[in-house]
Amino acid sequence: MTDKIVTAEEMRHYDSYTINTIGIPSLVLMERAALAVRDEILHAFPLNLKNVVVVAGSGNNGGDGLAVARLFHIAGVHVSILNVGNPDHASDEHQTQDNIVKYYQIPETTDFAVLNNATLIVDAMFGIGIDRPITGNYAEAIKAINNTDAIVVAVDMPSGINTDTGEVMGIAVKATATVTFAYNKVGLVKNDGASYAGRIVIANDMGTYAIDE
């Protein structure tokens, strides 16, 4: 157990050490991340599972989201996926998760109307990979999420919050709770990040190992 608070670069370093030196595969970490999000939702919001919508970007944060969607689908919860990323830029892990989602025929759409009846939204657009202001379709998606009255659970970071400064990068998801992985992030405790994150849950049993502890 640690109260370490890390930047995006530090977290990438720990992820890479865990994957390449310890040898825990990236998809195993992704599964652990998704299980942590599922468990927190089951624990904190069991009455809001009528209609879950996972909003997924095309990176690994989106991959986490697709795995969460699959876990809920398997458990019999009604879940749909709103894809907002560019499929041409999908990470390998994201593609793997998307193939699994397609096997299970979990509904996927790019139409924001799917948010209208959501009782719980999983924000899996951007995590620690955010590196520029939010524009275009991503901004519209965040606006649409913030306009619902659903519970919003952010995966790792509320999308739109700078991991290192907590600043809003144009627009950001207002989360009810944020499940962040391995260590807390500077951007979740500084500036606007603290209020956008809602309640912070640190999934600290991922197997991630900090070399200096």
Ligand SMILES: NC(=O)C1=CN([C@@H]2O[C@H](COP(=O)(O)OP(=O)(O)OC[C@H]3O[C@@H](n4cnc5c(N)ncnc54)[C@H](O)[C@@H]3O)[C@@H](O)[C@H]2O)[C@@H](O)CC1
């Ligand atoms: N193996 C790993 O490294 C793990 C990563 N995990 C998840 O992966 C996340 C990081 O994944 P990624 O590095 O793929 O990054 P993200 O999924 O956060 O972002 C995806 C990509 O979006 C692009 N982007 C950044 N800002 C943008 C903007 N404003 N508009 C449009 N595109 C933008 C960048 O090219 C970035 O790589 C973590 O936050 C965590 O949720 C977890 O699955 C645990 C294991």
Ligand SMILES: [K+]
């Ligand atoms: K997110």
